[in-house]
Amino acid sequence: MNINENTKNQFSETMKYNELTNAEKRVILFKETERPFSGELLNNKKDGTYVCKQCDAPLFRSSDKFDSQCGWPSFDDEIDGAIKRVNDADGIRTEIICLNCGAHLGHLFLNEGFTSKQIRYCVNSISLKFIPNIKNTLKKAYFASGCFWGTEYFFMKAPGVTRTQVGFMGGNVENPTYEQVCQKNTGHFECTEVEYDPKITSYEEMLKLFFETHDFTQTDGQGPDIGPQYQSCIFYSSQEEKQVAEKYINILIKMGYDVATILKPTSVFWEAEDYHQEYYKHKGGRPYCHNYKKIFIM
Numbered sequence: 001m002n003i004n005e006n007t008k009n010q011f012s013e014t015m016k017y018n019e020l021t022n023a024e025k026r027v028i029l030f031k032e033t034e035r036p037f038s039g040e041l042l043n044n045k046k047d048g049t050y051v052c053k054q055c056d057a058p059l060f061r062s063s064d065k066f067d068s069q070c071g072w073p074s075f076d077d078e079i080d081g082a083i084k085r086v087n088d089a090d091g092i093r094t095e096i097i098c099l100n101c102g103a104h105l106g107h108l109f110l111n112e113g114f115t116s117k118q119i120r121y122c123v124n125s126i127s128l129k130f131i132p133n134i135k136n137t138l139k140k141a142y143f144a145s146g147c148f149w150g151t152e153y154f155f156m157k158a159p160g161v162t163r164t165q166v167g168f169m170g171g172n173v174e175n176p177t178y179e180q181v182c183q184k185n186t187g188h189f190e191c192t193e194v195e196y197d198p199k200i201t202s203y204e205e206m207l208k209l210f211f212e213t214h215d216f217t218q219t220d221g222q223g224p225d226i227g228p229q230y231q232s233c234i235f236y237s238s239q240e241e242k243q244v245a246e247k248y249i250n251i252l253i254k255m256g257y258d259v260a261t262i263l264k265p266t267s268v269f270w271e272a273e274d275y276h277q278e279y280y281k282h283k284g285g286r287p288y289c290h291n292y293k294k295i296f297i298m
């Protein structure tokens, strides 16, 4: 059986791995479950990375951890390709193991409604080790410029950008679906969350890319996508960001553009469904609605 094979491989290679205590072995090797609300990392809210207790492979990011009240650390995403899903011996649940070493982590649950991703990696605290970010200097910026597939396409390739996600912002419905936003009455914009490293790039660079990759003079949407959810909008997280955005809008106005971009304060970012994420990376091709056009000289 699949699981036993994994376990066997893992036992035969234990030499390379961290030595485990008996309590750790019970969960990691023999797939027991720790008592709920007993784990050290259950309420950990620090920034950092959760790695495999046995082999140190990075498994989860702190930004994907959420409080499910279930008694075990819960995440709604994994570090890409870190986790293997297998059928649990109980024949019902999906077990999750470390792809690298086969360590038992916990189980996977779907469609419980906790977060927009509708997925919960329910992980034994004892299977994890937490590595805090010494100093999390990464920043996030939020842009709406029409179809978020196209917006993300350019941002995910930009120097200094460490991660992008697409979702919805600015509306009045909790956890909206794409279908709901398409009804044009939730108030949401299709929005891209851009995580960047300010040591390598800057908010100004992000703003320039935003303006240079869509038609910010269009008032009724973007390209062929018509509707309020496609309106050009900068969501600012601070007065400083707002001022920089206004500076660039004024530069564009002086250049003769009729800028339709609006400014709004950030609100909850609801991640869109998985199939919208990094759309062009998975599907290939280029955006139908966005092009790069150089505007700013510096």
Ligand SMILES: [Zn+2]
Pocket: 052, 053, 054, 055, 056, 057, 098, 099, 100, 101, 102, 103
């Ligand atoms: Zn591992």
